[in-house]
Amino acid sequence: MQHGALRFLGGVPVMSSKSKRKLTEFLFLLPTLIAFLMVIIIPFIFGIYYSFTDWQGTGAASKMVGFENYVAAFQDVGFLHSFLKTLLFTVLNIVTVNVVAFIISLLVTSEIRGRNIYRAGFFVPNLIGGIVLGLVWQFIFSNILPTIGQSLGLSTLSKSLLTNKDTVMFTMVTVNTWQYAGYIMLIYVAAIQGISKSVMEAAEVDGARYWTRIMKIQIPLMANAFTISLFLTLTNSFKMYDVNVALTNGGPVSMFMNKPVQGSELLALNIYQTAFKYNNMALGQAKAVIFFIVLTIFSIIQVSYNKSKEVEA
Numbered sequence: 001m002q003h004g005a006l007r008f009l010g011g012v013p014v015m016s017s018k019s020k021r022k023l024t025e026f027l028f029l030l031p032t033l034i035a036f037l038m039v040i041i042i043p044f045i046f047g048i049y050y051s052f053t054d055w056q057g058t059g060a061a062s063k064m065v066g067f068e069n070y071v072a073a074f075q076d077v078g079f080l081h082s083f084l085k086t087l088l089f090t091v092l093n094i095v096t097v098n099v100v101a102f103i104i105s106l107l108v109t110s111e112i113r114g115r116n117i118y119r120a121g122f123f124v125p126n127l128i129g130g131i132v133l134g135l136v137w138q139f140i141f142s143n144i145l146p147t148i149g150q151s152l153g154l155s156t157l158s159k160s161l162l163t164n165k166d167t168v169m170f171t172m173v174t175v176n177t178w179q180y181a182g183y184i185m186l187i188y189v190a191a192i193q194g195i196s197k198s199v200m201e202a203a204e205v206d207g208a209r210y211w212t213r214i215m216k217i218q219i220p221l222m223a224n225a226f227t228i229s230l231f232l233t234l235t236n237s238f239k240m241y242d243v244n245v246a247l248t249n250g251g252p253v254s255m256f257m258n259k260p261v262q263g264s265e266l267l268a269l270n271i272y273q274t275a276f277k278y279n280n281m282a283l284g285q286a287k288a289v290i291f292f293i294v295l296t297i298f299s300i301i302q303v304s305y306n307k308s309k310e311v312e313a
Contacts (some may be wrong), residue, residue, distance in 0.1 A: 069286035082270035090237035105188035122182035134246025191225035227306035241268035
């Protein structure tokens, strides 16, 4: 007798092989699902709840305040400035990281000697922690480059680029590109290696030049890789925190809407400062929820746009 996923042999229920496989898969996934629930989902729900309260980080919230924290967030000049700086940083970072990563991916997939060594060398910076990386580059920008600039009489380099509000954002982009381009390079390398050599050879025989083959054949065939890389770079740029802290800690001070603000403070650092430095947990949670919504919207738009291009390609 058979009933659903169970079979009965001598009155004893026996699971079918398909049901056993599904149960085994679920049991293997269960620890990860529990961890995801405890570390991500539940804290996220509590975070949304606390953003509507006057919670200060200890004990229970005393009362609900509605959207007061969200209104306060948008009235916070520092938060608005950080939001704009994060958008600028994200745009610059997406362009530089992906351009550099694509160029070096072409290099390491060419016939150049020692290309495997180059691949490893370009990827190594990604293994360095953001705090350590920021401190190393802070020393370079604050000590080594000014010394070189003074000895060569270069006024631009005679002072630390981190103390100049006009150049500090570009230094952050430079550091992040140096660290992250090697990781994105691997995605492009995998995509390039997945393109049939016969297609490129046929185009070459037909007289297509090198850059023509790249622009007209290689890049359209790599559309899926660009979707993934742009998504990763977008989210990485928006969530930038460790390098921001170690490299500039939000400085230098600049003026925005006639008020002093931290010149290079990105959204993640602003949220952290609000919650832990100024001990305003509820406002920090509200900013974090806004941050999540904005990042989700931008990510959906980016992925949807790139997916549409994949279909056209």
